[in-house]
Amino acid sequence: MSSQSTKYSSVIIGLHWLSLILMVLVYLSMESRSLFERGSDARDLVKALHYSLALTLLLLTGFRVLARLLDKAPPIVPSPTMLAQRLTGLGHLLIYGWMLGMILLGYLVLSLEGHDFQFWGLSVPLLTGEDSELAHQLEDVHKLGATLGYYLIGGHALMALWHHYGRKDNTLYRMLPLAKFKSGE
Ligand code: HEM
Ligand code: HEM
Numbered sequence: 815m816s817s818q819s820t821k822y823s824s825v826i827i828g829l830h831w832l833s834l835i836l837m838v839l840v841y842l843s844m845e846s847r848s849l850f851e852r853g854s855d856a857r858d859l860v861k862a863l864h865y866s867l868a869l870t871l872l873l874l875t876g877f878r879v880l881a882r883l884l885d886k887a888p889p890i891v892p893s894p895t896m897l898a899q900r901l902t903g904l905g906h907l908l909i910y911g912w913m914l915g916m917i918l919l920g921y922l923v924l925s926l927e928g929h930d931f932q933f934w935g936l937s938v939p940l941l942t943g944e945d946s947e948l949a950h951q952l953e954d955v956h957k958l959g960a961t962l963g964y965y966l967i968g969g970h971a972l973m974a975l976w977h978h979y980g981r982k983d984n985t986l987y988r989m990l991p992l993a994k995f996k997s998g999e
Contacts, residue, residue, distance in 0.1 A: 819888045820888055820891075820987070820988065820995060821888055821987070821988050821990075822885070822887065822888060822988050823881065823885050824991065825881050826878070826882065826885060827989055827990070827991050828991075829874055829877060830878070830989055832874060833871060833874055833875065833878065836870060836874065837871065837967065839867050840867045840871060841960070843860045843861070843863040843864040843867060844860070844861065844960075846860050847860050847861055847864075865920070865924070865931050865932075865933070866932070866933050866934045868916075868917055868920060869917070869938070870934075871913065871917070872913075872914070875910065875914070879910065888988050890983050890985050890988070891995070892983055894981075894983070905969075905970065908966065909966060909967070912959065912962070912966055916959050916960070916963065919952055919955055919956040919959065920956055921938075921941060922949075923952050923953045923956055924940070925941040926943075926944060926945045926946070926948050926949035926952065927946060927949045928940065928943075928944040974986050974989070
């Protein structure tokens with residue numbers, strides 16, 4: 815893709831919306847565990863899904879960061895101020911950092927609990943020895959991070975809608991596979 819392109823590449827667009835679907839499933843799997851009795855197979859299954867889905871998100875994020883490093887973001891028309899562009903870049907970095915932090919925290923919690931788990935059937939090596947007190951503390955941070963995520967992703971989606979309906983620029987169009995932007999719309 816040239817830097818003059820009006821859209822992100824189809825790879826970046828595809829990975830972005832696939833990440834959204836995965837993120838919804840990561841939340842749904844763990845938030846739905848309270849529907850099932852403690853110790854039941856169904857509860858274990860949704861938790862196992864949470865781990866595998868989140869690690870899939872990690873893989874996808876790796877590809878995504880690579881794709882973003884190889885491909886420049888298309889320009890926003892009309893162009894926002896330099897400060898707004900920097901703040902947006904910072905916001906995107908925050909989302910990446912939050913995702914990686916959440917995944918690492920979850921992985922550490924299971925490791926510190928000595929809780930063997932699998933990635934779609936493949937055994938995942940644990941990172942540490944057991945320490946249940948630290949595991950509890952990090953689990954609390956992970957849960958706090960999960961609440962923060964609602965605001966972070968919600969704020970991100972609201973900003974995209976504000977660009978579209980409020981500022982009426984092409985920010986959202988650049989991330990949509992089919993829509994075309996007409997200047998002055
Ligand atoms: C972006 C990635 C992730 C998100 C958004 C996320 C989100 C969540 C949410 C919403 C909860 C429930 C919070 C609550 O009940 O207050 C949770 C709990 C948990 N997550 Fe994650 N998580 C992610 C990644 C991971 C990963 C990679 C692992 C482990 C491999 C993991 C392990 C856990 C554990 C052990 C719990 C506590 C389970 C329990 O209470 O029984 N998470 N996570
Ligand atoms: C309905 C929900 C969402 C909407 C409407 C939305 C919209 C957008 C738009 C329009 C952009 C381009 C912004 C720009 O270039 O300035 C973007 C970029 C981005 N979005 Fe989303 N998004 C949503 C959900 C998500 C989710 C769930 C994640 C995290 C998994 C996410 C992570 C990112 C990141 C990191 C970027 C920066 C570009 C990149 O590196 O790929 N978005 N989003």
